[in-house]
Amino acid sequence: MIREADRSTGVLLASPPCEQCSWRRNMSDPQAESVLERDSGMPASTWRLRSDAWEFLRFAVKRLVYGDGSEVSEALAPDGEIRRSLRTLETVEMYWAGFGRRYTREIGELLDEGKFQIALDRIGKVVNRLRTAGTPEEATNLAVEEDEVETDVDPRPRFEVLVIDETTEADREAMHADVLRMRSSADAFVYEYVIVPSADDAVAAVLTNPNILACVIRPGFSERTKRSLSSDLRRSIELAHGAVTAPQTSLRNQLQSVQRVLGLADTLASVRPELDLYLMAGAHIEDLAGSLTKRFRRIFRREDQLELHLSLLRRVSHLYDTPFFSAIQDHARRPVGVFHALPVARGGSVVSSKWIRDLADFYGLNLLLAETSATSGGLDSLLAPVHTLKKAQELAARAYGAKHTFFVTNGTSTANKIVHQALVSPNEVVMVDRNCHKSHHHSVMLTGARPAYLEAYPLNEFAFYGAVPLSQIKQMLLDYRAAGRLDEVRMVTLTNCTFDGIVYDPARIMAECLTIKPDLVFLWDEAWFAFGAFHPVTRRRTAMASAKQLEQQLKTSAHAAAYQEQQERLFDADGNAAPDEVWINERLIPSPDARIRVYATQSTHKTLTALRQGSMIHVYDQDWVRDAEDPFHEAYMTHTSTSPNYQILASLDIGRRQVELEGFELVQRQLDLATSLKQSISRHPLLKRTFRVLTGHDLIPEEYRGVGGPMPLREGLSNMWEAWDHDEFVVDPSRITIEISRSGVSGDTFKHELLMDRYGIQVNKTSRNxxxxxxxxxxxxSAIAYLIEVLVKLAERFEEESAQRDPDQLVPEEVPMPPLPDFSSFAPEYASDEVLRDGDMRRAFFKGQRRNNVEYVLGDDLRARVEAGEQPVSAAFVTPYPPGFPVLVPGQVVSREVLAFMQVLDTREIHGYDPLRGYRILK
Known part of the structure; x- marks a missing residue:
């Protein structure tokens, strides 16, 4: 077994226990309370490190119980693994409720007294609790021995409450006793206290313990921790404190203690905005109440323990509430006579059938009992929600940090069409990434807007695109300003994050664009980034968090002063603008009067819990009521079915409950597992000869990199935090792109014939290599372990095939991949002018729908025409899928670069292209 110390959490890192394994450790400080450094390259794994440490301790003590006694002296040595594990766990358990530090110390005392069986029983209780509280895999796949089963575990959902205050051991015992005294069998939930003495420890706790759902701040806490934390965790704490501005209050006498409380509250809210904050104050509580309510849900005196108890339970019940899912359940339980549409409702056409009863057997009767129509009564209407659906969408807005949220039951493709139609009118310009999902191109065509295509940087070596540099976006806006057409530019649309995991800095992009045009609207396609809202680092680059940050920033006096100072550099005394180079090279500061108008579309079903096609639209628009609400609802009704799938809606509702209550834990696990997979491939002797994990340095050109290393999370949470704070582009750690050129097969073959058909491993996207x-x-x-096992088998196969190949046999040269094609141009008859890139795509599209206006031309014949000097014009969208962005759009000139790219493309599904007849070209 390999054991490292985890730099980002201060938790023991261990692989699953194995009796044949031995631990590798750092002996530089055997007496230290906790040595919290880890080997470079190991991922931060808070969710599993604690349980793994207890698992190893159980394994080691079990050997003492069943051994012959010869190993006791060595096993219990001060510098031995058992003592070091106990010291580390004593530090770790400070940030977790349940058994706690005292329980850990008592185990050490039992070992000192030679009471190994009692110590093992106590360790077994911890291991069993951690197993049953973990993932279903951990709860079912790990055998629990009879002597370890804990029969008195409360089955009710459990959460933890962080209390920040300097306390004595007696105080802590009294607080825990109060919790047990107030607990009632009628309570729906159970909570326990985590008590820490300092602001630093509070931040460490909320960064490492995802079970914490509320914080109680008592003014007696200190600022700095006395614990031996890792350098990475200390740096993360500093970054968390530095992420908020100095608190301001309306109190005449801003006491230092008040400022300390406010500063900590702001830090905790910045790191984990889903946490509820409570203040337990003493004197002058009435004066404080009017000034601090924006930060705290309630303020209590210390004697109000029962009120605090009830508030904690009540608040979690609000998070747990799923109004529409509960309504669906209630409807399914009610006896109903169906004299309406939907023969399948209540199972009427199924359970009495001789031939399709297997439908109910497979899906279950509840699916049929829950089927109904909004017009039949009993459930809310998606098109005009007033009860349960309305509340469910309001709860989703709270969870994702939006002003308004709308459910969509037919995917983000439809969500994009809704937003485009609501915000854009014919002949307005939409600046859009040419490599965005095809639904944006279709939306532009439907609205009659004119697309001005932005080009992402190409990654020709890997046959896919990155993201659009900010300098290009700014330059296009400046070009429209120079042409006197800036007023025509309505919206900027970008994909965040891209299919391949490139993540923008939305706050910076919006700020700098608003400096040039203060009323721009932004649509962020976050189809693959819904999970980003539930991790302290990734949240910072979501559209909704960025909009809120920007709105708060514009209100500050410091921002107004910086804006005025920069304006003097950007404009001379006569109002003439500085050269474009100045605007491009400076980090632009928007006017305090700029409008924050931000929309995000998310495929909830892609990265969070929801049924297929379950999506959301999030809105953070300061001009919503005045300028967007009515057209949005019209667009929503245009594209939303009057018979939405209620099961999809219910899944969106209950999926929201999940991420509010455990989203941080789930996303942290997701990122940790991805980093573990990358490391396993990069370090395995066989795998690294065959496959190469692409890092940020492969996916982001040098000119767009910042402080981030190849894999920032691998180096610790603080490294990732700094990169996501400062770099223009970062890479989503949950994506693992593997370069497979040395395997000798194409990406498509690797995906379909090897991974999916042979081993049942599903992947979404491949490129040529x-x-x-x-x-x-x-x-x-287990899934990660299985994937590694499969990759090893494939690597062995590739090496064997290479070794068995006849050296005299000629291997056909692989056709080289041509450079990825940029957007050529709109044909002159569809272009707006000869200077700028936008064009009338809708007119070309509808012309191409008439048979007498088009002809089909095979690829070879079309290449001959282009080489002869012709400029054929596409009549249709030509879209390889995945990833789903068009290579050609209606009205676009077909270039030799596009044809060269299409000639070697090995994607099996290409929308808009007929392999028998060829390309559809306007006559």
Whole structure:
């Protein structure tokens, strides 16, 4: 067994216990309370490190119980693994409730007294609790011995409450006793206290313990921790404190203690905004109440323990509430006579059938009992929600940090169409990434807007695109300003994160674009980034968090002063703008009067719990009521079915409950597993000869890199935090792109014939020489182990085939992949002018729908035409899928670069292209 210390959490890192394994450790400080450094390259794994440490301790003490006694002296040596594990766990358990530090110390005392069986029983209780509280895999796949079963575990959902205050051991025991005294059998939930003495320890606790759902701040806490924390965790704490501005209050006498409390509250809210904050104050509580309510849900005096208890339970019940899912359940239980549509409702056409009863056998009767129509009464209407659906969407808005949220039951493709139609009018310009999902191109065509295509940087070696540099976006806006057409530009649309995991800095992009045009609207396609809202680092680059950050920033006096100072550099005394180079090279500061108008579309079903096609639209628009609400609802009704799938809606509701209550834990696990997979491939002697894990240095060109290393999370949470704070682009750690050129097979063959058909491993996307693996909140450690096992088998096969190949046999040269094609141009008859890139795509599209206006031309014939100097014009969208962005759009000139790319493309599914007849070209 390999044991490291985890730099980001201060937790023991261990692989699953194995009796044949031995631990490798750092002996530089055997007496230290906790040595919290780890080997470079090991991922931060808070969710599993604690349980693994207890698992090893159980294994080691079990050997003492059943051994012959010869190993006792060595095993219990001060510098031995058992003592070191206990010291580390004593530090770790400070940030967790349940058994706690005292329980850990008592185990050490039992070992000192030679009471090994009693110590083993106590350790077994911890291991059993951690197993049953973990993932289903951990709860079912690990055998629990009879002597370890804990029969008195409360089955009710359990959460933890962080209390920040300097306390004595007696105080802590009294607080825990109060919790037990107030607990009632009628309570729906059970909670326990985690008590820490300092602000630093509070931040460490909320960064490491995902079970914490509420914080109680008592003014007696100190600022700095006395614990031996790792350098990475200390740096993460500093970054968390530095992420918020100095608190301001309306109190006449801003006491230092008040400022300390406010500063800690702001830090905790920044790191984990889903946490409820409570203040337990003493004197002058009435004066404080009016000034601090924006930060705290309630303020109590210390004697109000019962009120605090009831508030904690009540608040978690609000998070647990799923109004629409509960309504569906209630409807399914009610006896109903169906004299309406839907023969399948209540199972009427199924359970009495001789031929399709297997439908109910397979899906279950509840699916049929829950089927109904909004017009039949009993459930809310998606098109005009007033009860349970309305509340469910409001709860989703709270969870994702939006002003408004709308459920969509037919995918983010439809969500994109809704937003485009609501915000854009014919002949307005939409600046859009040419490599975004095809639904955006279709949306632009439907609205009659004119697309101005932005080009992402190409990654020609791997045959896919990265992201659009900010300098290009700014330059296009400046070009429209120079042409006198800036007023025509309505919206900027970008994909965050991209299919391959490139993540923008939305706050910076929006700020700098708003400096040039203060009323721009932004649509962020976050189809693959819904999970980002539930991790302290990834949240910072979501559209909704960025919109809130920008809104708060614009209100500060410091921002107003910085804006005025920069304006003097950007404009001379006569109001003439500085050269474009100045605007491009400076980090632009928007006017305090700029409007924050931000929309995000998310495929909830892609990365969080929801049924297929379950998506959401999130809105953070300061001009919503005045300028967007009515057209949005019209667009919503245009594209939303009057018969939405209620099961999809219910899944969106209950999936929201999940991420509010355990999203941090699930996303952290997702990122940790991905990092473990990358490391396993990079370090395995056989795998690294065959496969190469692409890092940030492969996926982000040098000119767009910042402080981030190849894999920032591998180096610790603080490294990832700094990169996501400062770099123009970062890479989503949950994506693992593997370059497979040395395997000798194409990405498509690798995906279909080897991974899927032979081993049942599903992947979404490949390029000519890469395969993209993605972890999600449902990925397990067993799944990662299975994938590694399969990759080893494939690597062995590839090496054997290479070794067996006849050296005299000629191997056909692989056709080289041509450079990825940029957007050529709109044909002159569809282009807006000869200077800028936008064009009338809708007119070309509808012309191409008439048979007499088009002809089909095979690829070879079309290449001959282009080489002869013709400029054929596409009549249709030509879209390889995946990833789903068009290579050609209606009205676009067909270039030799596009044809060269299409000639060697090995994607099996290409929308808009007929392999028998060829390309559809306007006559």
């Amino acid at each position: 890469t395969v993209l693996f993605m972890t999600n909140i449902g990925t397990s450690r």
